[in-house]
Amino acid sequence: MASQLIESVALPSTIARRRHVRRQRRSQVTEVTPALAWYGLFMVLPLLAMIALSFFNWNSLVAQPHFGGLTNYRYLFQDEILRTAIVNTVLYVGVGLLLIIPGGFLLGFFLSRRPPGHAVLSVILFTPWIVSASARAMMFTGLYQPSGAINSILGAVGLGNLQHLWLSNPSTALWSVIATEAWAGIGATGVIFSAALGRISPETYEAARLDGAGVWREMFSIAYPMTKDFVGLMTMLQFLWLFLGSAGTVLLLTNGGPGSSTMTLAFYLYDQAFVSGRIGYSQAIGVVGLLVGLIGMGVIRFAFRTKE
Amino acid sequence: MQPRATRVKRSLGWTAAYTPVVVYAILILLPLYYLLVSAFKSNTDITLNPLGLPSVFSFEKFLDANRSVALLASSGNSLGVAIGSVLLTILLAAPAAHGIARRAGAFSTFAQVAFGFAFLIPQFAVLVPTYLFAVKTGLIHAPLLFLVLFYAAMNVPLAVLLMIPFFRAVPKEIEESAELDGATAAQRMRHVLLPIVTPGLSTVAILCFLSAWNEYIFAQVITTNTSYTVQVALPLLRSEGAFQGADVDLGRLAAGVVISVVPVFVFYAILRRRLIDAFAAGAVKG
Numbered sequence: 001m002a003s004q005l006i007e008s009v010a011l012p013s014t015i016a017r018r019r020h021v022r023r024q025r026r027s028q029v030t031e032v033t034p035a036l037a038w039y040g041l042f043m044v045l046p047l048l049a050m051i052a053l054s055f056f057n058w059n060s061l062v063a064q065p066h067f068g069g070l071t072n073y074r075y076l077f078q079d080e081i082l083r084t085a086i087v088n089t090v091l092y093v094g095v096g097l098l099l100i101i102p103g104g105f106l107l108g109f110f111l112s113r114r115p116p117g118h119a120v121l122s123v124i125l126f127t128p129w130i131v132s133a134s135a136r137a138m139m140f141t142g143l144y145q146p147s148g149a150i151n152s153i154l155g156a157v158g159l160g161n162l163q164h165l166w167l168s169n170p171s172t173a174l175w176s177v178i179a180t181e182a183w184a185g186i187g188a189t190g191v192i193f194s195a196a197l198g199r200i201s202p203e204t205y206e207a208a209r210l211d212g213a214g215v216w217r218e219m220f221s222i223a224y225p226m227t228k229d230f231v232g233l234m235t236m237l238q239f240l241w242l243f244l245g246s247a248g249t250v251l252l253l254t255n256g257g258p259g260s261s262t263m264t265l266a267f268y269l270y271d272q273a274f275v276s277g278r279i280g281y282s283q284a285i286g287v288v289g290l291l292v293g294l295i296g297m298g299v300i301r302f303a304f305r306t307k308e
Numbered sequence: 309m310q311p312r313a314t315r316v317k318r319s320l321g322w323t324a325a326y327t328p329v330v331v332y333a334i335l336i337l338l339p340l341y342y343l344l345v346s347a348f349k350s351n352t353d354i355t356l357n358p359l360g361l362p363s364v365f366s367f368e369k370f371l372d373a374n375r376s377v378a379l380l381a382s383s384g385n386s387l388g389v390a391i392g393s394v395l396l397t398i399l400l401a402a403p404a405a406h407g408i409a410r411r412a413g414a415f416s417t418f419a420q421v422a423f424g425f426a427f428l429i430p431q432f433a434v435l436v437p438t439y440l441f442a443v444k445t446g447l448i449h450a451p452l453l454f455l456v457l458f459y460a461a462m463n464v465p466l467a468v469l470l471m472i473p474f475f476r477a478v479p480k481e482i483e484e485s486a487e488l489d490g491a492t493a494a495q496r497m498r499h500v501l502l503p504i505v506t507p508g509l510s511t512v513a514i515l516c517f518l519s520a521w522n523e524y525i526f527a528q529v530i531t532t533n534t535s536y537t538v539q540v541a542l543p544l545l546r547s548e549g550a551f552q553g554a555d556v557d558l559g560r561l562a563a564g565v566v567i568s569v570v571p572v573f574v575f576y577a578i579l580r581r582r583l584i585d586a587f588a589a590g591a592v593k594g
Binding site for chain 1: 322325326329330332333335336337339340342343346355358400401403404406407408410411413415416419422423426427428429430431432433434435436437438439440441443457458460461462464465468493518521522524525528529539540542543545546556558561562564565568569572573575576580583584585587588
């Protein structure tokens with residue numbers, strides 16, 4: 001009824017109609033522009049500013065920035081710590097993804113078949129994801145510390161020779177930090193995967209079972225191909241979370257140390273800008289991070305491409 | 309929930325699959341439990357009786373944690389920033405999503421692609437320029453206000469993309485009849501549209517609230533000791549030598565962690581289903 005009313009009002013002449021369209025277009029621009037502008041001001045502009053600042057020599061907030069051309073970039077090539085940071089970032093993100101994505105997929109497949117107790121398990125497994133990076137890091141600080149829970153348990157079960165100074169030993173620090181990411185990431189990814197895998201109808205599996213497929217075949221020949229795009233998407237998101245989140249996680253757990261054994265690109269940027277005050281150089285590191293990030297996303301897209 | 313869901317045959321393989329899943333669930337629950345009980349214990353009790361219930365329930369560690377880094381005040385800061393940024397995000401994103409949903413065309417496509425592009429901007433890339441921006445505009449002296457403005461910008465793209473389908477589902481006729489009744493655009497949004505898109509709105513609000521409450525690194529850079537958010541205040545409970553392998557006051561740290569996660573866990577307990585759906589939706593849109 002309402003639509004009939006509209007027609008009788010809006011259609012008498014084409015002029016009125018054209019005016020209506022114009023007004024609609026104008027109202028659309030008024031509605032969308034503030035959000036676009038806000039996001040442009042706080043996200044897009046700073047991104048461009050980062051690239052611009054990377055060409056400046058600017059070594060303290062109180063000093064004046066001077067245009068230095070490629071000075072910062074030339075320094076990048078001699079910077080040993082940067083090399084460590086790139087290697088660590090690749091390990092951090094690579095190992096993190098290898099634990100989180102396949103682990104999450106197995107878990108998601110298990111949960112999506114609705115075994116008894118799956119609802120309770122989903123609630124528990126998702127929990128770490130809502131714990132902030134800061135609270136998670138403090139929790140693990142307590143667990144990892146010299147007399148903390150992990151060493152106590154190892155001692156109690158007679159594995160005292162496996163006790164370590166987890167976060168202050170250069171050979172275990174990076175792995176200990178990555179473990180905290182996997183602790184939080186596998187469960188949440190699994191629960192989200194189970195939501196996507198739950199959309200596969202039971203009949204599909206039924207048909208496969210009649211053809212003699214076992215559980216592993218069901219997973220690799222049905223579940224994975226049917227959700228491949230979604231798995232690719234989650235991999236991309238986890239990649240970004242690990243890559244960017246490493247700044248906070250490392251700052252909270254190890255401060256990049258011992259030495260530079262847990263230095264990652266995102267943390268190194270933070271460290272150079274806010275601890276060493278080398279603002280210009282930190283932005284050149286940011287540009288390197290941007291490139292590494294784009295390469296990583298390209299690799300993930302390629303790995304999950306669907307053959308035409 | 310699915311009526312046709314088939315129960316998995318309890319074969320040997322499935323029983324075996326339970327083992328790692330249950331072990332992982334224990335690895336999640338045990339540290340959280342350990343932390344919770346430690347918060348109520350004395351330090352000797354923590355060492356001698358790590359997993360048992362506290363012999364005497366003591367709130368001393370909570371008081372101690374709050375005394376040393378003002379956790380309650382900083383939780384208040386976090387709450388204010390989170391609520392403020394949720395409101396600002398919705399104020400910006402709801403009209404934008406409506407505008408995009410109502411009219412197709414080059415401008416709509418451009419806006420959608422632009423908001424989608426946000427997921428490719430690495431946050432650390434904007435860290436330093438954002439800080440410099442706060443310094444240049446003087447907003448660094450109103451750090452909590454700045455965080456409200458910044459978190460809104462951080463959340464607007466996802467909020468817009470999540471809400472578009474909800475606005476699309478609202479029949480045009482409802483809006484047009486309200487327009488004929490003389491309702492202004494703002495009134496239509498407030499009284500007609502928003503009540504209808506509440507499910508989408510609450511998803512957005514949940515995600516934005518949690519991301520603002522949990523955000524660490526920007527808050528760490530922007531805030532100072534009178535304006536710390538709870539995520540920035542919490543790590544200060546660690547002793548100075550923590551990075552050199554010194555032990556920390558575990559009870560106090562545990563109490564601090566408990567204070568910082570309680571609001572989120574209450575949220576989770578009430579809105580569990582919706583929260584997981586929201587994250588899944590966020591992931592799909594991202």
